[in-house]
Amino acid sequence: MKAIVDCNSFYAACERLFKPALHGKPVVVLSNNDGCIVSRTDEAKALGIKMAGPYYQNKKEIEKNNVAVFSSNYHLYGDLSWRVMETLRILSPHVEVYSVDESFLDLTGIDENKLHEYALFLKQTTELWTGIPVSIGVATSKVLSKVANRLAKNDKIGTQGVMLLQTPEQQMKALQKTPVEDVWGVGAAGSKKLRLFNINTAWELRNMSEEWARKNLGGVVGVRLIKELRGEPCIEMKDPLETKKMIATTRMFGKPVYEVQELREAVATYISRAAEKLRRQSSAAKIISIFVVTNNYSSMYEYKPASSSLYTILPYATSLTNLLIEHAMPLVENLYSKGSKYLKAGVILSGIVPDNAVQFNLFEQPAHQNEKILMTMMDNINFSMRNDVLKFASSGTKRDWKMRQELRSKRFTTRWEELFEVK
DNA sequence: TCTGGGGTCCTAGGACCC
């Protein structure tokens, strides 16, 4: 059996943890640049505030109902996420961290009759140790466990936040209560198509044939989905040692950018961040892609972003920030056109290989050991002090383009000067 | 004036080869 442990309204729960007065109150958290709503407590959901809705469109409703609003505070969420996952790792032998607020657990070996008790124990211990409420779904496949989790979340009182789908009857009832668009793996395009076929519930989808799924539901992806809905596991637990195959750092600018110098600074900064992520997993990258998003329409109200990108293949894979920046700058020059209004830029590193297995090109100098040591020192200092104390000059010093985060809470758990105070 | 960021996997189609 597999379990999915999912934090309830994770970002909003993190904010509430340090503001007890907000318990039982509506809270929302905004995406970068205070753009969209990305987390809502049950009280905020009840007000009809939609997920991923633009903040400005909901502002009236939010103010009218006295909803507490926060900018994203990734230091705080990252640290609390680590505490939740570490708790699960202590309690359970095989944990796959799926996202910042979800983990799959392999429950193989646990007595079927004691699964419910065990899931309740997991939930209560996690909440006791971290203060973050979670819901748990348990079933034979990942997709079914997600179905169970959703139902547990929708009826926190009736289910105590835990739902198991063990018998065929339990599975049928759960699937009948689940609209197709709420099935893990069915997105906007898929659910639209399914509705045209008059398939409205997960149960109806489960009863379609594999041949039908192969033809109409994205080939092997559709077949796998149907099997998983029937309880046949096709999506296995992932190896926790797997490294990322692509590393991206992309951001909207706090305000539009027009000058090539600002674009260069932003890209150099994003490369620095992406290279840190690369070094953290002991990898090197061979391909750098840069993209920019413009909005060149003259009318003030027209929002038609257009994206363009360029990439370069390095002579050999590297994780050295200075080398990556050096190769990226000509791409920026080539992408830039004077007079354009830039909204966003991004860096994507790919062609990723383990750093100790880099194939050196016969005619190129391999990375110098000293530069590697410098990188490690920079990473350590930046990690302990945070806030990019050390950075390359090409990243700029004024950084007007940096994003807005006007409503950010304190970094209670990761900065000494912002620690939570108890009087 | 304002609509996030970071990933994975799969497919279709072109280039190329024998």
Added chain:
DNA sequence: TCTGGGGTCCTAGGACCC
């Protein structure tokens, strides 16, 4: 005057996830 079939590899783009 004629112009196959099958295979692999790569890339771009779409769909999906949280």
